[in-house]
Amino acid sequence: MVASRAIGSLRRFAASRTLRCPGYTCRNFSASSALLTRTHINYGVKGDVAVVRINSPNSKVNTLSRELQSEFIEVMNEIWANDQIRSAVLVSSKPGCFIAGADINMLASCKSAEEVTQLSQEGQRMFEKLEKSTKPIVAAISGSCLGGGLELAISCQYRIATKDRKTVLGTPEVLLGILPGAGGTQRLPKMVGVPAAFDMMLTGRNIRADRAKKMGLVDQLVEPLGPGLKPSEERTIEYLEEVAVTFAKELSDKKISVKRDKGLVEKLTSYAMSIPFVRQQIYKKVEEKVQKQTKGLYPAPLKIIDAVKTGIEQGNDAGYVSESQKFGELAMTKESKALMGLYHGQVLCKKNKFGTPQKDVKHLAILGAGLMGAGIAQVSVDKGIKTILKDATLAGLDRGQQQVFKGLNDKVKKKALTSFERDSIFSNLTGQLDYQGFEKADMVIEAVFEDLNLKHRVLKEVEAVVPDHCVFASNTSALPISQIASVSKRPEKVIGMHYFSPVDKMQLLEIITTEKTSKDTTASVVAVGLKQGKVIIVVKDGPGFYTTRCLAPMMSEVLRILQEGVDPKKLDSLTTSFGFPVGAATLVDEVGVDVAKHVAEDLGKAFGERFEGGSVELLKQMVSRGFLGRKSGKGFYIYQEGVKNKSLNSDLDGILASLKVPPKSDVCSDEDLQYRLVTRFVNEAIMCLQEGILATPAEGDIGAVFGLGFPPCLGGPFRYVDLYGAQKIVDRLRKYEAAYGKPFTPCQLLIDHANSPNKKFYQ
Amino acid sequence: MTSILTYTLKNLPSTSKWALRFSLRPLSCSSQLRATPAAQTKSKKTLAKPNIRNIVVVEGVRIPFLQSGTSYKELMPHDLARAALLGLLHRTSVPKDVVDYIIFGTVIQEVKTSNVAREAALGAGFSDKTPAHTVTMACISANQAMTTGVGLIASGQCDVVVAGGVELMSDVPIRHSRKMRKMLLDLNKAKTLGQRLSLISKFRLNFLSPELPAVAEFSTSETMGHSADRLAAAFAVSRLDQDEYALRSHSLAKKAQDEGLLSDVVPFKVPGKDTVTKDNGIRPSSLEQMAKLKPAFIKPYGTVTAANSSFLTDGASAMLIMAEEKALAMGYKPKAYLRDFVYVSQDPKDQLLLGPTYATPKVLERAGLTMTDIDAFEFHEAFSGQILANFKAMDSDWFAQNYMGRKTKVGSPPLEKFNNWGGSLSLGHPFGATGCRLVMAAANRLRKEGGQYGLVAACAAGGQGHAMIVEAYPK
Numbered sequence A: 001m002v003a004s005r006a007i008g009s010l011r012r013f014a015a016s017r018t019l020r021c022p023g024y025t026c027r028n029f030s031a032s033s034a035l036l037t038r039t040h041i042n043y044g045v046k047g048d049v050a051v052v053r054i055n056s057p058n059s060k061v062n063t064l065s066r067e068l069q070s071e072f073i074e075v076m077n078e079i080w081a082n083d084q085i086r087s088a089v090l091v092s093s094k095p096g097c098f099i100a101g102a103d104i105n106m107l108a109s110c111k112s113a114e115e116v117t118q119l120s121q122e123g124q125r126m127f128e129k130l131e132k133s134t135k136p137i138v139a140a141i142s143g144s145c146l147g148g149g150l151e152l153a154i155s156c157q158y159r160i161a162t163k164d165r166k167t168v169l170g171t172p173e174v175l176l177g178i179l180p181g182a183g184g185t186q187r188l189p190k191m192v193g194v195p196a197a198f199d200m201m202l203t204g205r206n207i208r209a210d211r212a213k214k215m216g217l218v219d220q221l222v223e224p225l226g227p228g229l230k231p232s233e234e235r236t237i238e239y240l241e242e243v244a245v246t247f248a249k250e251l252s253d254k255k256i257s258v259k260r261d262k263g264l265v266e267k268l269t270s271y272a273m274s275i276p277f278v279r280q281q282i283y284k285k286v287e288e289k290v291q292k293q294t295k296g297l298y299p300a301p302l303k304i305i306d307a308v309k310t311g312i313e314q315g316n317d318a319g320y321v322s323e324s325q326k327f328g329e330l331a332m333t334k335e336s337k338a339l340m341g342l343y344h345g346q347v348l349c350k351k352n353k354f355g356t357p358q359k360d361v362k363h364l365a366i367l368g369a370g371l372m373g374a375g376i377a378q379v380s381v382d383k384g385i386k387t388i389l390k391d392a393t394l395a396g397l398d399r400g401q402q403q404v405f406k407g408l409n410d411k412v413k414k415k416a417l418t419s420f421e422r423d424s425i426f427s428n429l430t431g432q433l434d435y436q437g438f439e440k441a442d443m444v445i446e447a448v449f450e451d452l453n454l455k456h457r458v459l460k461e462v463e464a465v466v467p468d469h470c471v472f473a474s475n476t477s478a479l480p481i482s483q484i485a486s487v488s489k490r491p492e493k494v495i496g497m498h499y500f501s502p503v504d505k506m507q508l509l510e511i512i513t514t515e516k517t518s519k520d521t522t523a524s525v526v527a528v529g530l531k532q533g534k535v536i537i538v539v540k541d542g543p544g545f546y547t548t549r550c551l552a553p554m555m556s557e558v559l560r561i562l563q564e565g566v567d568p569k570k571l572d573s574l575t576t577s578f579g580f581p582v583g584a585a586t587l588v589d590e591v592g593v594d595v596a597k598h599v600a601e602d603l604g605k606a607f608g609e610r611f612e613g614g615s616v617e618l619l620k621q622m623v624s625r626g627f628l629g630r631k632s633g634k635g636f637y638i639y640q641e642g643v644k645n646k647s648l649n650s651d652l653d654g655i656l657a658s659l660k661v662p663p664k665s666d667v668c669s670d671e672d673l674q675y676r677l678v679t680r681f682v683n684e685a686i687m688c689l690q691e692g693i694l695a696t697p698a699e700g701d702i703g704a705v706f707g708l709g710f711p712p713c714l715g716g717p718f719r720y721v722d723l724y725g726a727q728k729i730v731d732r733l734r735k736y737e738a739a740y741g742k743p744f745t746p747c748q749l750l751i752d753h754a755n756s757p758n759k760k761f762y763q
Numbered sequence B: 001m002t003s004i005l006t007y008t009l010k011n012l013p014s015t016s017k018w019a020l021r022f023s024l025r026p027l028s029c030s031s032q033l034r035a036t037p038a039a040q041t042k043s044k045k046t047l048a049k050p051n052i053r054n055i056v057v058v059e060g061v062r063i064p065f066l067q068s069g070t071s072y073k074e075l076m077p078h079d080l081a082r083a084a085l086l087g088l089l090h091r092t093s094v095p096k097d098v099v100d101y102i103i104f105g106t107v108i109q110e111v112k113t114s115n116v117a118r119e120a121a122l123g124a125g126f127s128d129k130t131p132a133h134t135v136t137m138a139c140i141s142a143n144q145a146m147t148t149g150v151g152l153i154a155s156g157q158c159d160v161v162v163a164g165g166v167e168l169m170s171d172v173p174i175r176h177s178r179k180m181r182k183m184l185l186d187l188n189k190a191k192t193l194g195q196r197l198s199l200i201s202k203f204r205l206n207f208l209s210p211e212l213p214a215v216a217e218f219s220t221s222e223t224m225g226h227s228a229d230r231l232a233a234a235f236a237v238s239r240l241d242q243d244e245y246a247l248r249s250h251s252l253a254k255k256a257q258d259e260g261l262l263s264d265v266v267p268f269k270v271p272g273k274d275t276v277t278k279d280n281g282i283r284p285s286s287l288e289q290m291a292k293l294k295p296a297f298i299k300p301y302g303t304v305t306a307a308n309s310s311f312l313t314d315g316a317s318a319m320l321i322m323a324e325e326k327a328l329a330m331g332y333k334p335k336a337y338l339r340d341f342v343y344v345s346q347d348p349k350d351q352l353l354l355g356p357t358y359a360t361p362k363v364l365e366r367a368g369l370t371m372t373d374i375d376a377f378e379f380h381e382a383f384s385g386q387i388l389a390n391f392k393a394m395d396s397d398w399f400a401q402n403y404m405g406r407k408t409k410v411g412s413p414p415l416e417k418f419n420n421w422g423g424s425l426s427l428g429h430p431f432g433a434t435g436c437r438l439v440m441a442a443a444n445r446l447r448k449e450g451g452q453y454g455l456v457a458a459c460a461a462g463g464q465g466h467a468m469i470v471e472a473y474p475k
Helices: A002-020 A066-081 A104-108 A113-131 A148-155 A172-176 A184-192 A194-203 A209-215 A232-252 A264-273 A276-294 A300-314 A316-331 A334-348 A371-381 A394-413 A419-426 A452-465 A481-485 A519-531 A547-563 A568-578 A584-591 A593-611 A616-624 A652-658 A670-690 A697-708 A717-724 A726-740 A748-755 B002-011 B018-041 B077-092 B116-123 B141-154 B178-189 B193-200 B224-234 B239-258 B287-291 B324-329 B355-367 B384-394 B397-403 B431-449
Strands: A041-046 A049-054 A087-092 A097-099 A137-141 A144-146 A158-162 A168-170 A220-222 A363-367 A386-390 A429-432 A443-446 A471-474 A494-499 A508-513 A535-540 B055-062 B101-105 B132-135 B160-167 B313-323 B336-345 B374-379 B453-460 B464-472
Touching (some): A049 A232, A104 A113, A104 A334, A113 A148, A113 A316, A137 A232, A158 A209, A158 A232, A168 A209, A172 A300, A172 A334, A184 A194, A184 A300, A194 A276, A220 A232, A276 A300, A300 A316, A334 A717, A371 A394, A371 A494, A386 A394, A394 A419, A394 A429, A443 A519, A452 A471, A481 A494, A494 A519, A508 A519, A519 A535, A535 A697, A547 A584, A547 A616, A547 A697, A593 A616, A616 A652, A670 A717, A670 A748, A717 A726, A726 A748, B077 B116, B077 B313, B101 B116, B116 B132, B116 B160, B141 B160, B141 B431, B141 B464, B160 B431, B239 B384, B313 B324, B336 B355, B355 B464, B374 B431
Parallel strands (some): A049 A087, A097 A144, A137 A158, A363 A386, A508 A535, B101 B132
Antiparallel strands (some): A494 A508, B055 B313, B453 B464
């Protein structure tokens, strides 16, 4: 008895002793009064290290909002003033997110460039204080560290990051049409070298932790932990913090230095960069490249180059001034508003507004192992969905399975997957020629040839074998879903899923509901689409739904322009210089001339006069000659394996000559040609909203940009009308209407917006 | 009183200071002395099952385990295996023709002797009519050899089986690169000089870069030490705890060696060298010395070092297993029964080395025993951090509920019954041979220290694990 009591007191003694010397244990904080009063940030002290924890309430991510910034400054001031504290660690309490960037709404609420510039200057000042801190600050990064978050991290003396897939660093500002405005353009080049800094800031790409370590963007990596006495994520953050505290101590004790050993290549680069001539050449090179890629449509990249240049050539102070001014200017541009609009739209289209489906889709079956079917299979198996890929022939199935394997294997080559992961993902796929196992399918997506009779046949076959709850989704670009559903025993389970090719690259998924489709069916396909990583718009059924319907009139105009004697190369350059990522003629080749013909005929029938323009005869003749586009090697262009510069298909000259129509000189300037294409697109998009095909303008913009390549700098057809004025578009349409008639008649909703300039699609 | 005492002991956090633990040592001894009468209160008197043959270990031996690159470095794996077999023959005087079957475990295979069991058996003079095969299951290969033998006897196929294991880390197969191999194979097939020349013309210098046997887990590309370091961190096992545990292992092994307790070791006259009589990896050091070492895997802040990991080892072991009635008929006095065993497997990334945690409750359940019934624990020590992480996992209800689908924890083994004669950290760990050493250590400890049940457990690459109950043979 006595013995056990003795041990008990021993244990208690041990515990109290550790409390008294705080350097020993990690778990005891000396309480701070601030702990209770702040909402975004709190801090505790471990020994002589302050641990600042960032955790914005009610949000999955931390963003640099005004409140967070002011609390951060308060906390840091306390830490600097406290003699007991010798170093600090910054860490987020949210798994998967350090700081995701500045608060976009904070920028959006600014009325003038000056206001934004001031915001930028505040940020610059805050981070400069961090940079000059005599107490070393260690950023412990787990999860996304983007934009302002990265700028914060690189102002610290030391960075430690978790080496997992969720941890990414980057400066995505350029994708929003702005620049890193809190010292990023000045600090980043010094940290990773000018070329790497340009690459980061101009592409906005995410950099994974291990790559960041190699670049010198972070100093140490921490391996993610498995489960121990706590869930993995929780323990990993705790461990990251423990490691960071150790390093913070060693930094303040000067046991380690913040200076990094540079490799030979790095040394050589930094030596080269010290030569003014080399620097000038690099600026020039980068500017040329940017010009070529943006066609001058995006102002942000050039200003980023400018701000970096100013900092390097004229010193920090000038650099900061330049950065903040340009930040202000950029935030007020139409391009940045358009891009931010797209960002918001994308966030919106990544949510399932139809609620949680009753049944989680675990078994998926895909009919047709063609380009689309195999693509859908690929984006499903790598999310862990057991997928059956069924085709009618062994050769077709082979090709499809090979496509999935190649898609995964390419990721292995890029080191995004290990070969083992590839194999285990690939084992989620079953290729077969019969309906075995369909009795377990929760969802069937058919991607068979675009032929109504065939689709009816497979629908009936599928319904005979699948369980009652199974959803039947049709991947079609133009066949109305209600027509497909007409032979179904359970039309409430039938829905359209329009994927875009190539499925693993294109982000958009257009979901088409009929009058009869149930809400749970919609919720279920949206859930699957989101799992597949898609941005989703949900539209009503109708000929061409939304995306194909917008594209068709533009394509009709493409044909007319070609018939008027403009050659495909010129047409391509006109469309790309307007901001489309792919030229109009090339697009037809990519989509497939036969598909385009199909769509043009179907929609031509459905919409009549309004869809007129060029003659479908052109497409018909091309199809009959076997010019099906890229897939057949010939279309408007000739495609050869390994040849980069494609040349025009001269066999087409005869066909074009025979179908030539005289151009109308007053609507044939380059600019007119561009606007004839774009206005028809925009007009049709707005008509879709008017008719209720589209539920919201945001979905319309997302669909147009992510599915059809509508110029992102314009933000999509609706944002474009809002930013540039409905009246201007109506004027253009009227001018072309005078020349060509009905296809250019502006729709009522557009006219309404032109008549009352206060009316906006986005309030 | 006793129960309160042991309770307190078990609940001491394993993070407590070494000094504290040391001060408890005399206490634990006294509790153990008093625990002797408690042996009668075991939940089961024996694990014999009706209608199932009792299987016994007659004897088990091993040649001394040496650090790789020392006395065995010129030999081949079957040489070591043969030495172990000869040692067993010598110790037991078993007539060679009585042996029905021979099974050996090995991990890194010498391609020339891929069925090393057969080559060693022939060399050791066993009948060429005795079949032999080789099994591989990473660090539990010898366990697999033994349990395969158990299966053969239990099913009535055999009466007498020799099981063992061997590993020679002094020499590993380093291959030509795939490209070089392909060219050589194609050259073999080429018929004309022209074909040969055209093949040779495709030769590039990088064909010569050799291919080393993988030290990393194939599925995750992570080395085991790296995984052990992460495991230790996941369970918040400190560097000091690990060093202390390693020191314990070395100290106990040294003591056991000095007191002559390691009776399973048989001397091996290495051709051209002196006779090797004892393990050479036992090196009790001091905590200060150990603290100086830099982490070996996760640099610069990890906790797994050379001093708290098992080292690369050469060695072999062999064991004579029989049906009880056969052993008695032949006049042997068996050492122990081999009872229930399990194999488990789990996530090869984050739980690579947690095999014992998963296997222990399962095997106890199967045998109808509890932790308190066990008198001798013999766990394979891959890394200090791995052992301590397993202790913590076994002692966590949260872990049991969330990862093992169990209602409660099984509890961690009491340290005073755990690896009392050293473990893989100090004695060495020839991958394929360790399993037999564990079983023999448990059997010999039960005979020496008294007690009825021993529990053997081990983790293995691939995220697998094994546990077996060893029951002392009544004296």
